Amino acid sequence: MIDKIEVENFIQDLAKVAKVRVEVAESLEKIAQTLETAEFVGKETSGEFGLNREIEDMKASSKNLREGVFRLMVLGDMKRGKSTFLNALIGENILPSDVNPCTALLTVLRYGVEKKVTIYFNDGKNPEDLDFQSFKRNYTIDPTEAKKLEKEKKQAFPDVDYAVIEYPLPLLEKGVEIVDTPGLNDTEDRNELSLGYINNCHAILFVMRATQPCTLGERRYLENYIKGRGLSVFFLINGSDQIRESLIDPDDLEELAEASAKIRKVFYANLAEYCIVDGQDIYPERVFEISSLPALRRRIKDSFASLEGTGFPEFMGALNTFLTKERAAQEFRQAQTLASQANSRMKEAI
Ligand SMILES: Nc1nc2c(ncn2[C@@H]2O[C@H](COP(=O)(O)OP(=O)(O)OP(=O)(O)O)[C@@H](O)[C@H]2O)c(=O)[nH]1
Ligand SMILES: [Mg+2]
Structure with a gap:
């Protein structure tokens, strides 16, 4: 009986959330339209406000909310x-x-019954469907090319908007x-x-390396790009297996525990402030x-292999809780952040 009431409550809550989602989407759309009119009128008279980015972000967020x-x-x-x-999450090397530097495109992974890759272009060209081999071959940059492009401050594929993998x-x-x-x-x-693309996203999975704990660059990215954006951030300290490899004696468990504790301390000192939610x-x-x-490696050998000891079960548990319990709150928080950012940009422009 208790179970049944809980399920009913849950479904009622979901229906409420869906209703609020549409209301928030409509409000964002209205704000975006008003700003668009203001830009249009401004262009004809005193000059543009330069809020196109904010307008696009709010429209995208409104669309996301509508589509769930x-x-x-x-x-x-x-x-x-x-x-x-x-x-590793997918269980396939896709x-x-x-x-070497490698990922050159924003790649969106979304649900699809069939596995498929599509490239979307920003120059009006039709989207291109291709197989996974060609995707890897054609849209990966080699290191010399990457260095050259970096020097010239050029993008590897300037005509590509993003890629979508359906899976x-x-x-x-x-x-x-x-x-x-x-x-x-x-x-x-x-x-x-x-x-x-951050404003089109609700949460960040920030990947770091256990053997390079919180570099200066990483602290700078967090400070400049993540702080104060109303985003939930998960930190993934990857390559934990490499701590052991870096020891003088990889079989010395005491040395391993000591090294791990030291690394944990550095991460805690730098990341704790990003993990305070509602105080x-x-x-x-x-x-x-x-x-x-x-x-x-384990999942490629056997897609049902246990991932015990790799940290994946623990992370997946937390992600699941987040997606079922906190997702709606996060969506609304992000919509609020976008609206207030546009508000302050408008005031500055005036
Ligand atoms: N030992 C170990 N190696 C890893 C782990 N994760 C990734 N690597 C290796 O690290 C290298 C870089 O991995 P990528 O997944 O390409 O890294 P990335 O962050 O996507 O790189 P960019 O897209 O170029 O920024 C590859 O050689 C991986 O095999 C890990 O958990 N343990
Ligand atoms: Mg990559």
Whole structure:
């Protein structure tokens, strides 16, 4: 009986959330339309306000709310294992990953009955469907090319907007999408590709390396791009298997425990402030030590293999709680942030 009441309550709550979602979507759309009119009138008279970005972001967010899309963005410095983490999650080696700079496109992973890749262009060209082999071959940059482009401050595929991979992964049902991004680096122009998409996402999976705890660059990205955006951030401390490899004696368990404790301390000192939600410290629900490569290897051999010891079960548990319990609150928080950002930009422009 108790179960039945709980299920009914749950369904009622979901219906309420769906209703509020549409209301918030309509409000955002109205604000965007009003600003669009203001831009149009301004253009004819005193000049534009320069709010096109805000208008686009609010329209995208309104569309997401209507369609029930919830987007998680995988972000991090170069070579932290972002693509390997996603491949491990899928259980197949689909996203390009390498020791060399590699991911060159924003790649959105969404639910589809058939496995499929589509490239979307920004120059009016029709979208291109291709197989996974051609996707890896044609849209991965080699290291010399990457260095050259970085020097020239050019993008690898300037005519591509993003790629979409459709995949029959249960996690992606119910409108969850995960975005793989090119690694951040110190070229602002290149980062713009990943960071420009943040406002289309609700939560961040920030991937770091256990053996390079919180580099200066990473602290800067968090400070400049993540703080104060109303985003929920999960921190994935990847490559935890490498701590052992880096010891003088990999079989010395005491040395391993000591090294791990030291690393944990550094992460806690730097990440704790990003894990305070409504005044509460929820660090254990936001920071996870994972080993993506061993997890991927196990899943490629056997898709039902246990991932015990790789940190994946713990992270997946927290992500599931987040997606079922906190998702709606996060969606509304993000809509509020976008509206108030547009408000302050408008005031500045006036
Ligand atoms: N030992 C170990 N190696 C890993 C792990 N995760 C990733 N790697 C390796 O690290 C290298 C980089 O991995 P990627 O997944 O391409 O990293 P990325 O962050 O997507 O790189 P960019 O897209 O170029 O920024 C690859 O050689 C992976 O095999 C891990 O958990 N353990
Ligand atoms: Mg990558």
